[in-house]
Amino acid sequence: MNTTNEDMDRLVRRAVKMSPLEKPDKGFSHSVMSKIEGLAEEKVIIPERSPLISQTGWMIIVSLIVIAFSVLLISGPTKISLSYFDNYVSLFNSISLFNSVSLFSNINYSFPISVSNIFLTGLFAFVFFFIIEISIITRNIKKVNH
Amino acid sequence: MNTVDEHKTIKRVLNGDVKAFEEIVVLFQDMVFTLAYRVVKNREEAEEVAQDVFIKVFKSLKSFNEKSKLSTWIYRITYNLSINRYRSQKQQLVTTKIDNSNENKLGYTKDALTELSEQEKREVINKAILRLAETEKIIITLYYYEDLPIAEIAEIVGISPQNVKVKLFRSRQKLHTELKDKVGLEILDYEYN
Structure with missing residues (x-):
């Protein structure tokens, strides 16, 4: 008698289902879970690292630098004298309140040193970014401690 | 679930x-x-x-x-x-060769149903499945135990659905040939009906 594919399928299905699924040892799920829990704890210990300065922050910093350099290039290599601070001094002196104080009126404010535009801008930029950096680091340290 | x-x-x-x-x-x-x-x-x-x-x-x-x-x-x-x-x-x-000693002792020329207990039948079936090629075993198990469709089995074993069908047909034939005398598949079928 020739057995058709359908008959064969039915007969094999019955035979295969007679043999049940294999079962692991009783403590299997417990041992898997203890390993999984160990893994999960490891995951918690490793803090997620985020950059101190975000992508947007870097974009702003880079564009500020580019702007600063462009301004310097356009303005040319001229030197300025720090004696322009004298203008502020004379402004102080022109105010009657300061004029009445002999200490202010008698002091001669003159700056004999002259520095380049680049040096001055660099110095201001350094101070500016230093303040930003300190504030970002402080904020991040506070966040981590919380 | x-x-x-x-x-x-x-x-x-x-x-x-x-x-x-x-x-x-x-x-x-x-x-x-x-x-x-x-x-x-x-x-x-x-x-x-x-x-x-x-x-x-x-x-x-x-x-x-x-x-x-x-x-x-x-x-x-x-x-x-x-x-x-x-x-x-x-x-x-x-x-390692699968131990055939029990099968030899039992002598399958006699009426399979009277010779083999349920437990022995299960062992024979299990051994017959274990003799299949690795991918065939997986296909047979997923097809008959889990009733998974051919397309899903193909995704699991990473071959085409057509190839799964061919492998399923071949392994089904192998199992049928091996088990029909040993466990009396036709009688088994009659028993269930």
Whole structure:
């Protein structure tokens, strides 16, 4: 008698289902879970690292630098004298309140040193970014401690 | 567990409820262990493979594509890890011949039903399945135990649905030829009807 594919399928299905699924040892799920829990704890210990300065922050910093350099290039290599601070001094002196104080009126404010535009801008930029950096680091340290 | 429940459980695990993963382990452990055992043919190694499967599932749960079925994904991992273990096993050991001593003692020329107890029949069937090629064992197990469609089995073992059909047909023929005399498949069929 020739057995058709359908008959064969039915007969094999019955035979295969007679043999049940294999079962692991009783403590299997417990041992898997203890390993999984160990893994999960490891995951918690490793803090997620985020950059101190975000992508947007870097974009702003880079564009500020580019702007600063462009301004310097356009303005040319001229030197300025720090004696322009004298203008502020004379402004102080022109105010009657300061004029009445002999200490202010008698002091001669003159700056004999002259520095380049680049040096001055660099110095201001350094101070500016230093303040930003300190504030970002402080904020991040506070966040981590919380 | 239906697909909605599966996704709820996965979300719970991803939100830090590690205990929820036990539901997945309990649900799939028998099938994962059976697939691994049928490929590596050793209980200790099959348990190791099954454990590795669940650890890998846990580690990559974030990358699980919610559009696919959790079972399909888990069985694919099981298949890959079992085959890898089997290949490294093959390099280390000479393939152990499956013990046929019981079958020889029993003498299948007589009426199979009167000669073999239920337990013995199960052993004969199990051994016949173990004699199939690695991919065929997986296909037979997923097709007859899990009633998975051909397309899903193809996704698990990484071959085309047409190829799965061919392998299924061949392994079905092999099992039929081997078991019809030993366990009396026709009588078995009559018994169930």
